[in-house]
Amino acid sequence: MTFRQPENLIKLNITPAKTAFLLVFFVMFKNRHFLNISALICLRDKHILPHIFKFSDFLNMTQWQAHIPYNDLPHLPPQQDIETKNILKHCITARAALAQLKQAAELIPNQSMLINTLPIMEARASSEIENIVTTTDKLFQSLQLDNDNIDPATKEALQYRNALFQGFQSLARLPLCTQTAVLVCNAIKQPHEMTIRQTTGTALKSGTTGKTIYTPPESESVIRDKLANWEKFIHESDDLDPLIIMAIAHYQFEAIHPFTDGNGRTGRILNSLLLIDKGLLSLPILYLSRYIIENKADYYHLLLRVTSEQDWESWIIYILKGVQETADWTVNKINAIRQLFEQTRQYVQQHAPHIYTHELLNLLFEQPYTRIANLESAGIAKRQTASKYLKELNDLGVLNEVQIGRDKLFINPRLMNLLRGNENEFTPF
Template structure:
């Protein structure tokens, strides 16, 4: 019997793992497929000559999608334009850039510690919100319509209760288990969102923790899983399936949703890597034929960020401003780059790379 009512704090939220069977034959089959896709992505990312190409771009795409799930909307163009300097960025763009920073800092933390902890969650949320975040203490927290005050779900209430449930969540996330790591990640994500430990930023923090759990379990070597894009495309299903676990103990549908998110986004990102390598070879050829004496590091500069500044070429290629300017303008004249005046600065856009990042391969 489920002791839950939408308008009452769910202090009886059961600890994990659930009593219900979650690794049915259907789930195990989906797990194998998701694991295979994720392994292919991990291997392809690890084999890249310059891994910064993915580390500088995929976290930004993930930041945009995960922020959009929470109705914080910015454009990919704005994110990449302000990725190196957010001074002139609008508030939504700055908040999405904070998500990128939180993901990368969380990755460093988990790489050092080897586990995902309650402190990891607090550190990640604090970076997202740009202030020290503590556990929720408010009495009026609920999920639902703020205008009508009609609750769809009310998370556990009371600091001692929240601390206890978060400690149990941490133990489940790290204790030895016979559950597949992907299934465990799905279960832990539900539990974290159900605990809802912070006043704000729980959804974004939870989605970062998903990636960090896969890193800590050895399924990912770099934080290049862009699974929030799947969620934003199926946002209603995401929230409905989460709620169905609480209301109906519908664990299997929830785990299936998360496994498909991993499988689909791994496949999509793997396709991007293949097309990226083709584009890099094409640009390398254009550089060699259109710029006499160009430094090989120029290729890295053009792909570590879709937006390039003259100063980036000067610093990484160790050349003068006139030389860097000449190289970039030659690539504009050949159609490899587009240029754009922003204030007193000129930005050079690797527009084919930008298009590749934004758009999926229609075959995937």
């Protein structure tokens, strides 16, 4: 249908921009609610339609106020063109990097080495984004210690790791959905039971000024409606690249803010699960929180720009850059771990062939902090023999023996150095 200006408007010398402005307000007045651009989508006049989009974007932008619950958070998909030239350019680069990561992970003979190490690093970084600070060493140590000897921050970061695993395992039973989010958030926040938020008064405040910067939607029915739309968008947007879907869905989940706590960490786990659900990864090993930590101010700034200005392009490009940089970084890390594994294998076979087994070497890379009981439970050796093996590896410089409280642990120092930092070099034997 082609729109023609009424004669009386022409006599008043109404421009296309002014005509669009009047049309927008006519639709708003008629429907008695904020503009839904689909009501005007039938218009095809090339002079008027661009102005309608400009006015509708302005009105959608101005309806949001930081201190008022954002119950009018627009449903997905976004109204404007998402697959811009700039976004598609970054998407191609990110997809290529992610494909290399998937291949690198699948080439590791023992994938337990990755699943037991990289999610720990993601757990530490994602928790740090929420100012829950621990260290990589503490996390690996805590896997070998009694629960009473673990500090609260480390416990909470470990729960993130467990939540990631539970979410990963749930994909075998059901597709990514609201139920997945509830499962993940409960695992993060245990022993507290997390349900869809029913309380009022939730507001996000600036850490420096204390000023309210965003108030998420309120009422369980509104939140569930937004989540149903979020879920539908994830599974019914086949025309969009999965990485673009992930970026949009992550913003929307954070904007819905469905829980009283744990939303950020839950949302970042859902990113990994979405990539697995879409077949872009086989394991939850994308260490995206590292990129977010290094660009934390941009993360929060660009999230808010989508809300306040509908600036989807900047946000999506930020996420795509993060995927690309993180995937490249992780591929290099995996390659370094493979090289260290091979050098360690050759060194132990040469200098201690009587104790070498493939199972023993795998264990030292699956659990960078190892104890005698680990060898026993893996069926590698009885306690006395296991103690002898670990002490001999300590004497060879393959392991370092440390005393933590009453616990005696053996560290794989070269592997831990790789896991702690950005460097991919290690001291040769």
